[in-house]
Amino acid sequence: MAEILDGKQLAKDIRKDLKEQVENLKKKGIYPKLSVIMVGDNIASQVYVKNKSKACNETGIDFEEYLFHESTSEEELLKTIQALNENDSIHGILLQSPVPNHININKAFRTIAPEKDVDGFNPVNVGNLTIGEDCFISCTPHGVIKLLEKYHIETEGKEAIVLGRSNIVGKPMIQCMLNKNSTVTVCHSKTQNIDDIVKKADIVIAAIGKPNFIKGNMIKEGAVVIDVGVNRLENGKIVGDVDFEDVFPKASYITPVPGGVGPMTVAMLLSNVVKAAKNKLKQ
Numbered sequence: 001m002a003e004i005l006d007g008k009q010l011a012k013d014i015r016k017d018l019k020e021q022v023e024n025l026k027k028k029g030i031y032p033k034l035s036v037i038m039v040g041d042n043i044a045s046q047v048y049v050k051n052k053s054k055a056c057n058e059t060g061i062d063f064e065e066y067l068f069h070e071s072t073s074e075e076e077l078l079k080t081i082q083a084l085n086e087n088d089s090i091h092g093i094l095l096q097s098p099v100p101n102h103i104n105i106n107k108a109f110r111t112i113a114p115e116k117d118v119d120g121f122n123p124v125n126v127g128n129l130t131i132g133e134d135c136f137i138s139c140t141p142h143g144v145i146k147l148l149e150k151y152h153i154e155t156e157g158k159e160a161i162v163l164g165r166s167n168i169v170g171k172p173m174i175q176c177m178l179n180k181n182s183t184v185t186v187c188h189s190k191t192q193n194i195d196d197i198v199k200k201a202d203i204v205i206a207a208i209g210k211p212n213f214i215k216g217n218m219i220k221e222g223a224v225v226i227d228v229g230v231n232r233l234e235n236g237k238i239v240g241d242v243d244f245e246d247v248f249p250k251a252s253y254i255t256p257v258p259g260g261v262g263p264m265t266v267a268m269l270l271s272n273v274v275k276a277a278k279n280k281l282k283q
């Protein structure tokens with residue numbers, strides 16, 4: 001039977017610590033501030049951004065939101081990002097994904113100044129993560145690593161499988177596990193024999209957006225199972241990529257959905273904003 005990796009509790013502890021750090025920064029005249037940009041009215045994004053706003057408020061981080069209409073041009077978006085880059089009172093800039101198809105999201109991420117890129121999506125940060133330099137690490141993979149560390153889960157020399165190759169989660173997750181000395185395999189929609197590959201893994205990280213995809217009979221006895229999925233079923237219930245009830249008896253550790261990776265993502269975002277603000281102090 002698995003032990004639950006309690007992301008909700010760990011995120012709460014991290015946020016308490018960050019709140020103290022924010023108070024100390026304010027005493028030194030630095031008021032950490034995050035700007036979030038949303039284009040269009042994606043319902044899921046609205047929920048994510050609301051959570052981020054609430055978390056900032058609770059931690060003492062100033063938060064502002066730019067809500068752009070679906071038809072906003074790429075040029076206008078880039079201009080806004082550039083203005084925020086130049087605004088000294090802003091420490092973190094986050095462009096919520098997805099954006100409408102007429103906007104090149106990679107171009108937009110590239111426009112966010114690397115030192116304010118608290119999502120870690122600018123290629124400068126992506127590159128620094130790859131070569132093991134200090135950088136802003138994408139929040140979800142970073143949150144997964146913090147959870148593994150909190151529970152003293154050995155990663156060195158372990159077989160880790162990352163399911164999913166998105167720029168937001170899968171790819172930086174691969175890099176994070178490599179940096180933790182795991183032997184990493186990545187599976188994606190074109191992978192054949194996924195079941196055989198997953199069966200060999202000591203650590204399974206699922207980020208594919210397929211509800212209840214990972215079943216108990218797919219994993220090795222005692223595997224660590226990390227569920228990054230957030231899927232809404234027709235009945236409104238939120239489930240992960242892992243069939244929790246089925247996998248729980250066979251895994252050694254498992255993250256619940258909700259209450260596992262999700263709260264960690266938000267905590268790591270706050271942590272990155274505080275880091276950006278502290279870097280300012282060093283200048």
Ligand code: GUN
Pocket residue numbers: 094095096097098119139140168265
């Ligand atoms: N859309 C879904 N997850 C994320 C995230 O972590 N950051 C941003 N910017 N957009 C997202």
